[in-house]
Amino acid sequence: MIKKQNILANLICFIVIVQLISLSTNSSGQQINEQNNFFTKNSVDSSLIEAEGCSELAQWDNNYGDPNDIFVQDTLLSKIAYVTLDSAGLLFYDISNPSKAKLLGHYTDADGLNQIEVKEKYAFITGGDYGLKVLNVGSPKNAKLVINFDEVDYISNFIIHGNYIYGLQWRGLFVIDISDPKKPFLENTYELNYLFGPNDMRIKNNFLYLIGFEGIEILDISNPRNPEYVTTWEFGIDIYSFDLYDSTAIITNSYDVFFFDITVPQNYSLITKFRDVRCQSNSIQVVDHYVFSFSNNGFICFDVEDPNNVIKVNEFIYQFGYLARALIQGEFIYLIDYYSGIVIIYIGDLTSTPVNVGNVLTNGHAADTYVQGNVAYVANYGGGLDILDIDNPTNPKLITRYKANLGFYSTAYLENSRLYLANYFTQTIDILDVTSPDAPVQLNSLYDNEFLFWLPYVEMVVKNEIAFVIETFEYYHIYEGSLSIVNCTNPANISVINSLSNFDAILYDLDVVENHLFLATSNGLLIFEIENDYELTLVSEYSDISSLISGVFVEEDTVYLAAQDYGLIILDVTDTENPVLVGSIDTDEYPGLAFGGYEVFVENNIIYLADLSQGLLIYDGTDPSNPIPIGSYFRQDYSPFYAHNVRELVHFNDIFVSDDVVFLASGYSGLLIVHQDDLPTHWMSLQNIIIISLTTTIPFVIVGLIVFVIWRIKKRI
Known part of the structure; x- marks a missing residue:
């Protein structure tokens, strides 16, 4: 005892x-x-963050904006690509291995950069109204501004010839001496004789060819400081691009490539022309005796060694491009494409079969995200699919980036090991096998004329290998939505089994629970019963507090709605034919402008609301009739559409919550990962x-x- x-x-x-x-x-x-x-911080120089009850863990943002131009420089140790961006400065890549480009640096102290030329360790860049920027790029990781030369502005094009820059303005030519890049000075200006301003230039044998839409003006630059007028060529056709091979002038005009004999400049004559309706040529370049004609859909190569017998050598055709620049250097062609980023094509000895050997994506924005285990799938609108390792949420790592059919993915949904993607641009549903996240395999792609996708209002839910897809068509501000049910049981034979159209509204979001489909529209919430044969029967509608419903999430018998012109609405749908209002919160700080709720997600009675005016709002929804605010997250980033000193509220396109980590698809701000700091005890799972x-x-x-x-x-x- x-x-x-x-x-x-x-x-x-x-x-x-x-x-x-x-x-x-x-x-x-x-x-x-x-x-x-509670804290306010600048986690990045360009961001303003305010959070209460939560904290930002990380940002994954590989999207820098649309590329405008490229210059490739060979050094002793590497090959460096300089890429100007429309809204985010200048990128430096090591492309020694084209298939594995490495980002070396990012110069951000400028936006709206356009053309770039590099001479030795100095980069000369134009863009906007600030004239000519000169950067010291000897160290790509630490590029520095040398001078902002503003004696000329709004430069449309320029070319470096020796120690001089020849630049174009509207109906004007200027000459800048760059013998000392640190102290450039305006050497001369020249008023052009031709009526319409030129948009491109070529230099051959001390002659400067100024290419306008209706003609070509030729100047003698034997004395580089003082160009002298020689003559003007008017070919009687609209000129898209121009180049020379010996005494042959090559001109593109829409789908046609013309070859003119200019042995006697004042008495030129047409030799031949070539047409390919697949390639609307907008740029040509001559290398040796080969002519490359570039278009938005690829390029065609001609052998013009014998101008009287022009031979088509090869071609490289791809779909849905939007070409900004093309550069031929050595054995490679570098394409700057607004849709596909930087495309690197191997051409060997110029006659070899072209092979796409590298692709560097710079644009796109995070439109949707889906998380399973330690892997996050981020659908980038225009930037493909990023698959991330989030085992450590504070340091997400790229597993791989997948892009096919331009990769305009607006929606991603994962079921089992299949990832379903809605491709906005190609109007397809793409199905990937992601059993191995590092090696996704496309199983099939469904195109159907029911898929309109003209607006980025495309959402999808997959249940038991049946995909429910909504999209909206706009025509002069008239909206027509449609709903398709797709059988994906056999990936090799996917098909639409039912569809509803003629919704006179924008279809924003949907959720499917058991045998009911909940549809968020600009006319309110619609509830359908799903019959055994996948026929849909409308059983009820709700639009009492708000009709502009853009987000819906269903948890058992409770429906959570994000209303743009109100905020948060909670309904009891125990009886789906008679939805009952349980609770609501008005979050719209600008009544009448529809700046309220946009997207909603619920996990363990915690409600996450993406609000158009207040960012992320977090509520304890244990009592649906009285949601209690427990946290918020607000972020402003510099807008890619305005000057670099203007911040905008980051808009959260999608929310996904896994355990206590919130994943926000945030457009041009990429994927934001936020941690909920202090949670009610009931929120914690048993695990x-x-x-x-x-x-x-x-x-x-x-x-x-x-x-x-x-x-x-x-x-x-």
């Missing part, structure tokens, strides 16, 4: 010691949490409770055991 009492007494003492240690540690930790509960209990208690048990043993030894002594 005494031994039992001693054992009980010892156990009580041990528990008391552990609890004292645990309480003292937890109390200090709680104080730290309270101090960090979290066990993990937290073990990780917080075990250390105290060990320390308590040591203290207890020491105390017992001393007592015996």
